[in-house]
Amino acid sequence: MNSTAPVTTPTAAPLRRGPTAWKSGAMQGRIAARYAAERRFRRTGLAAVLLSGLFLAFLLFTMVGNGLRGFTYTSVAVPIDFAASPLTVGRDAFTAPDADQQLAGAGLREIVDFAAEEALGADGAALISENAWRIVRDELKANPDKATQRGTFALPVASAIDTAAKYDGTADAERAVTALREKGLLSTGIHWPFFTGADATDPAVAGIWGALKGSVMTIMIAFAVAFPTGVLAALYLEEYAARNRWTDLIEVSINNLAAVPSIIFGLLALSVFIQFFGICQASPLVGGLTLALMTMPVIVIASRNAIKSVPPSIRDAALGVGASPVQVVFHHVLPLALPGIMTGTIIGMARALGETAPLLLVGMRAFIGDVPTGFCSASTVLPMQIFLWSDQVDRGFVEKTSAAIIVLLIVLLSMNALAIYLRNRFEKRW
Amino acid sequence: MTEAEQSVAPENPKMTADNVDIFYGEKQAIKNVSIAVGTDLVTAFIGPSGCGKSTFLRSLNRMNDTIAGAKVTGSIKLDGENIYDPAMDVVQLRARVGMVFQKPNPFPKSIYDNVGYGPRIHGLAPNKADLDVIVERALRQSGLWDEVKDRLQESGTALSGGQQQRLCIARAIAVDPEVILMDEPCSALDPIATAKIEELIHELRGNYAIVIVTHNMQQAARVSQRTAFFHLGTLIEYGKTTDIFTNPKNERTKDYITGRYG
Numbered sequence: 001m002n003s004t005a006p007v008t009t010p011t012a013a014p015l016r017r018g019p020t021a022w023k024s025g026a027m028q029g030r031i032a033a034r035y036a037a038e039r040r041f042r043r044t045g046l047a048a049v050l051l052s053g054l055f056l057a058f059l060l061f062t063m064v065g066n067g068l069r070g071f072t073y074t075s076v077a078v079p080i081d082f083a084a085s086p087l088t089v090g091r092d093a094f095t096a097p098d099a100d101q102q103l104a105g106a107g108l109r110e111i112v113d114f115a116a117e118e119a120l121g122a123d124g125a126a127l128i129s130e131n132a133w134r135i136v137r138d139e140l141k142a143n144p145d146k147a148t149q150r151g152t153f154a155l156p157v158a159s160a161i162d163t164a165a166k167y168d169g170t171a172d173a174e175r176a177v178t179a180l181r182e183k184g185l186l187s188t189g190i191h192w193p194f195f196t197g198a199d200a201t202d203p204a205v206a207g208i209w210g211a212l213k214g215s216v217m218t219i220m221i222a223f224a225v226a227f228p229t230g231v232l233a234a235l236y237l238e239e240y241a242a243r244n245r246w247t248d249l250i251e252v253s254i255n256n257l258a259a260v261p262s263i264i265f266g267l268l269a270l271s272v273f274i275q276f277f278g279i280c281q282a283s284p285l286v287g288g289l290t291l292a293l294m295t296m297p298v299i300v301i302a303s304r305n306a307i308k309s310v311p312p313s314i315r316d317a318a319l320g321v322g323a324s325p326v327q328v329v330f331h332h333v334l335p336l337a338l339p340g341i342m343t344g345t346i347i348g349m350a351r352a353l354g355e356t357a358p359l360l361l362v363g364m365r366a367f368i369g370d371v372p373t374g375f376c377s378a379s380t381v382l383p384m385q386i387f388l389w390s391d392q393v394d395r396g397f398v399e400k401t402s403a404a405i406i407v408l409l410i411v412l413l414s415m416n417a418l419a420i421y422l423r424n425r426f427e428k429r430w
Numbered sequence: 431m432t433e434a435e436q437s438v439a440p441e442n443p444k445m446t447a448d449n450v451d452i453f454y455g456e457k458q459a460i461k462n463v464s465i466a467v468g469t470d471l472v473t474a475f476i477g478p479s480g481c482g483k484s485t486f487l488r489s490l491n492r493m494n495d496t497i498a499g500a501k502v503t504g505s506i507k508l509d510g511e512n513i514y515d516p517a518m519d520v521v522q523l524r525a526r527v528g529m530v531f532q533k534p535n536p537f538p539k540s541i542y543d544n545v546g547y548g549p550r551i552h553g554l555a556p557n558k559a560d561l562d563v564i565v566e567r568a569l570r571q572s573g574l575w576d577e578v579k580d581r582l583q584e585s586g587t588a589l590s591g592g593q594q595q596r597l598c599i600a601r602a603i604a605v606d607p608e609v610i611l612m613d614e615p616c617s618a619l620d621p622i623a624t625a626k627i628e629e630l631i632h633e634l635r636g637n638y639a640i641v642i643v644t645h646n647m648q649q650a651a652r653v654s655q656r657t658a659f660f661h662l663g664t665l666i667e668y669g670k671t672t673d674i675f676t677n678p679k680n681e682r683t684k685d686y687i688t689g690r691y692g
Binding site: 242243311313314315316317318319320321322323324327331332336 | 491493496498521522523524525528529530531533535536537538547548551552598601602604605
């Protein structure tokens with residue numbers, strides 16, 4: 001340390017060498033090989049990018065191609081004369097809390113079928129969807145004046161007719177479509193029940209809203225549970241816990257938890273939440289808790305990395321003016337780590353949103369015909385709805401499946417966009 | 431220790447260290463150091479790299495507490511109170527003994543919030559107007575006011591290196607400390623910024639006890655009235671700066687300040 005002698009090695013003879021032959025053939029060959037390696041690497045990289053772009057384009061093309069028609073439905077214009085064939089209930093039935101039951105018992109279905117036979121011929125009732133009367137019911141509820149007049153209603157056609165109108169159908173259906181087209185009664189429009197309804201056996205009324213709402217509620221529960229727990233655990237481990245064997249053990253366990261297959265979390269949730277605690281099964285509550293179990297380790301890992309990347313000089317600065325450790329954490333470390341924490345959390349949440357396996361085991365696989373009304377009501381989620389619809393043989397459900405995939409992808413892409421926005425918005429430089 | 435004991439003690443000591451040993455785990459970084467730091471004086475700690483001068487400095491406001499395995503024995507007193515006493519509140523201690531670090535480390539907040547942070551968390555400013563006064567005074571004292579008065583809401587990290595360091599000094603003096611510890615405050619700065627900081631140290635001298643660690647012996651000679659020379663964890667010589675630089679009593683001090691090693 002305190003030596004001032006110059007660094008020399010007097011015993012070693014100076015190395016003598018002729019001038020380097022930069023222009024020799026061997027040297028030129030090495031240069032050419034270097035450039036070739038460079039080109040090869042660049043081409044391989046480009047090919048990889050093109051290949052993934054191709055996959056994405058193919059996915060989008062098939063999804064959008066199939067799915068867009070899932071958002072539309074064919075309807076037929078049918079005049080219904082409520083003056084000639086009146087309903088057997090009074091006007092106040094339309095606004096009663098049990099309006100649906102009252103109208104179902106008031107012969108509305110028969111009136112609609114009769115009107116269809118009048119307008120479209122003897123098999124008219126078979127041409128319209130068996131749920132067409134529900135559409136009429138909803139329209140009457142929205143506008144009770146129509147219930148006593150003659151009016152024209154756009155009724156959804158039967159699934160087979162819709163398929164024949166959009167693609168190729170059976171010979172009978174094709175004939176019926178041709179006949180209706182000649183009369184100018186068919187029209188195609190956005191299928192609103194798809195955006196407001198829940199699952200159904202008839203594609204004419206099957207909707208995505210039930211599953212979408214279920215997904216949103218499930219994710220809300222998962223976020224509310226996993227985010228605070230995960231962030232607090234990460235803060236404690238990074239800022240307070242002593243480095244010893246126990247914290248090493250906890251760290252290894254958390255990393256392992258993040259790698260556990262999601263179906264295992266489903267089994268855990270089944271035995272703990274449903275069988276032990278008796279939480280309402282198939283509900284967004286239990287689904288959200290299950291996904292929270294699965295997402296929390298991811299949030300802990302992302303948060304720890306974000307907290308680690310806050311420079312120690314900021315902690316020193318805050319401690320140096322007399323901030324207490326809690327003040328250091330909440331005034332400085334957490335705000336600086338937040339963009340990273342949020343990005344990690346949203347990516348974890350997006351993964352949870354697309355998760356199916358663990359939810360199979362807590363009962364969210366069931367056919368749920370109603371839009372969930374609360375955190376404890378039976379519900380399904382988007383990926384599960386896709387799974388259920390893809391199992392159906394009806395052609396109408398094939399396009400509904402693709403449409404549901406588009407909805408799921410839009411939700412996922414918006415979440416990722418939000419993650420990027422938040423990261424850029426709150427990122428601070430030092 | 432004999433050399434240090436012979437040295438001039440300041441007339442009214444602010445901080446007194448007696449037989450201090452500092453360990454990092456098994457390794458002893460500071461061996462039996464006793465020193466008194468005077469009020470109204472700038473004390474410079476000099477010595478070759480790894481001699482423990484920064485470690486010792488950090489023990490004066492217990493910043494070593496944050497390092498796992500660091501242990502301090504002996505006594506360090508601030509106005510006669512042992513700062514390692516369990517009854518001593520470390521948060522208050524660090525407000526009374528402020529610190530400026532080697533690398534400028536402003537918070538990634540506005541200039542105003544950087545300076546106002548300390549007074550705010552210690553409740554020194556009951557309202558916004560009081561805080562405005564404190565911030566302005568601290569920035570004026572650190573010679574930064576004229577440069578930043580029109581952009582107090584801009585980020586502190588957008589300033590130049592020298593301005594950042596003066597901002598850090600303003601942040602330290604905003605809580606009205608009694609002692610300011612500076613850990614090589616100019617090592618990351620250019621000569622002009624360094625000159626400004628040295629000038630600032632001169633101006634602050636009357637109000638605070640200042641302890642500065644420096645690698646730059648000219649700087650120690652320029653800014654300090656007392657100099658302590660550390661080597662391999664021991665205090666070799668401590669005395670008036672003029673004596674240390676013109677008439678060192680110890681051979682190793684003499685070798686170091688004449689550039690034989692370092």
